[in-house]
Amino acid sequence: MTRHPAIFARPLPAICFIVLALLLDQAIKYLVETSLPLQQPVPVMPMLALYRTHNLGVAFSMLSDAHGWFIVGLRIAIVAFVFWLWRRTSPVHHFAHLGFVMIIAGAIGNIIDRFVYGHVIDYVLFYTQTWSFAVFNLADSLITVGAAFIILDEFTVTRARKG
Template sequence: MTDLTPPSGPLSRLGLSVIAATILVDQASKAIAEAMLPFGVTIDVLPFLALHRVHNPGIAFSFLAGFGGWPLIVLTAVITVVVLILWAQSNEGGRWATVGYALIVGGALGNLIDRAIHGYVIDFLLLHTGTMTLFVFNLADTALTFGPAILVIIYLWPRRQSAGTS
């Protein structure tokens, strides 16, 4: 059910805290992966999850890998600005909308930092089913998955009707 109160804006304490925490955790995990994980070697953690460091020159699933660094940096920056504008103009969703938008912005900025510094994004979490690889991702990608999921739930989940109303 949608909270009818406006979300805190991008510059609110909650918004900035979630963005900063997302970037910090993402960048720290990538630095650890770069320092500790051999490139391209799979280390099983769970039956469906392994550590496997790769460098992704594209976006999700290496899509647009042939574009090169600067076009993807510009594309990511433009999408991030659009999300910030949508967030600033949002008039309902409350705290959960703030968290959702902030996860998207933090995740996008985490991957943008990689792309600007390295020319690629560091991925190190391998999701698989036995011998079939599903995808390799990082914690910024996780934020970019959970942020929209939160927004879909709060904005598109059917609203309950109050007792006595139709």
């Protein structure tokens, strides 16, 4: 059985996806920054609110005390590493290539925030009366789902080899 190359293993579709994801991410963040009150929940539905906050660190506010340029450098290194993985991964790994472009788009989106605003704009909050999840944004979601796709690809490829 011949496997067809992944669409996002090709540069043009990958770049188009990244650009579209960046445009959507930045448009939403602009609207959030100009329309939502700072650190005041705006309920959307039970357990979901819009909540504008500024993140000086990385995911889940880790490294918030680190120097801003260290965070930017770290994100650039991650983008470079994921790009290297994208180039080195066989084009038949569909989920992996989708995951790579999602991670690259998300990381670049948060890098742009650092340069434009000096912080990352987060705005999605899941919560209950006794618990709340870290506030996040579309770029964070792209990174998380992208990583899940890469893991999924590992499972599907391993299963295909055994089968």
